[in-house]
Amino acid sequence: MSSSVKNSIETKNLHIGYQQKKSVLTIQKNINIQLYKGEFVGILGKNGIGKSTLLRTLTGVQDSISGEVFIQGINIQSHSLKELSSLISLVLTERLPESQLTVYELVALGRQPYTNWIGRLEKKDKEKINWALEQTETMSLANRHFNELSDGQLQRVLIARALAQDTQIILLDEPTAHLDMHHTIKIFKLLKKLSKETKKTIIITTHEVNLAINSADQLILLTDKEVVAGNKKVLIERNSFNHLFSSEIVNFNASLEQFIVTKEL
């Protein structure tokens, strides 16, 4: 059953979708991926193709239709919620409820899997929080209330919270959805740097296809036909990018290694 522990995440014949009372709605079939330590991974695909469903299935929030997900060599279903909380951390797209949490308190919540019954922060917890704030360049925001931040700042704070959770794997659902070009690139650079320096596996879903193609170590493409994974080179050789979008509007240009708009708008 167990696979190599070098793998952070591995799936075998994974079918994802929704289990209703009697019917089963399968969104993607036969997903076989292996994600390693220190990899920055991009999940690409058009709207509604199943990116978020895949992300939720990989975190155990949603059950798979069939097939298996292994987290560090162990089947995800054998992990308790508590164990998973020290293996996988999340950055979600949903808006945070309006509260008066400060940036520091928000990041400190990432320490919950390790703190005592009342959530007391020990020396090690504080060190991790400060490290996470430094890595994301948010230390100067620590005393601010999170709801006063700009979208770009908030996104970095949420990444800091995930870092403070001290997990091998970080999953981010469209982390640059509300950001301008400058802040989008800043987040990509930060995530790439973190994956190299901390040896964490960092996985994002994104619509920034060109940025992802040119920065990710591995790409998972969700298309109408199939799910393929690999690095840029392999995927270009296999012509896989051509199936990502319908070609009359955007096309993949192999020599430029990016998508371009087919005709003038």
Add this chain to the structure above:
Amino acid sequence: MIQKSYTKQFITLFFVLAMVFLVSIGLGSVAIPIDEIIAVLLGNNSSKSSWSTIILHFRLPKAITAMLVGSGLSIAGLLMQTLFKNPLAGPFVLGISSGASLGVAILILGAGIFGGVLTTISLSSWGLAIASSIGAALVLFAVLITANKVRNTMSILIIGLMFGTVTSAIISVFTFFSNADKIQQFVFWGFGSLGNLSWNEILIFFTIYLIAIINLIGIIKPLNSLLIGENYAKSLGINIKKNRNIILLITSLLTGVITAFAGPIAFIGLAVPHITKLVFKTSDHKILLPAVTILGAIILLVCDIVAQLPTSEFTLPINAVTSLIGAPVVIWLLVRKKKIYI
């Protein structure tokens, strides 16, 4: 770094609580000097034996009831606001208060319509307490069952509102068929009252209150993680279903017992958490829970002092006073601060 200290605020709150408590016992249709009050509270005799009786059998139980009711409703309100991520949530929204009212309505109004055993029970104060507890418990039970079938907390909020609407409708039907005497008795119960409890009843009240508080201490950490939403809380290893049930149970216990003994007291459960959040400027439940507990006790004591119309023979309905004092305060705070938080 950064961890703020709230010692000053808490010392101030305790001081204000002690002052308000003494004032509440000192004021009334008979004026009693403060040194005599302290003497009686410390177990000594006062210079007039009637003063001891007034303090120990009337004013002290009433002040203690006020503190339990005020803090209990405030805690319940805070829990609802955090659980439902909604600043409008309070003990009333789950329909638990309405359930309690329904129990009382069936007893008082039903006695007039159906007569028989109901008439005998409705004449005792215990009958009322039991009826409202059963009503509260039944609605709680229905909400708990639906809560376990529905994942979405917003749906539970709406279901709670529906339960409240249905119970109110049933009460209206009962009222329509009742005579003036019975309607008046029910309306009087609805005014709320802090002064009718014997020491035995306070003991029961306090025991249930204590059970709720003990359970509360265990969920401070999950409550804080709920501040960033259920999905994040789950990813931090929090069992959402279990903690949600504990929160609902605590709220229902508190609301049920309070409505049973003091009537449906409005406003406190919604407003005190907001006043506390505006004063303390934090969302951390380690701070908020003790703060709403003390502030809730203070505010209901103040309302009770006002309700007694100092030095007069009359007592206003407590339920009217809580709304009359509280609503403008909240409106003023919100207009000034412009923002409302869970």
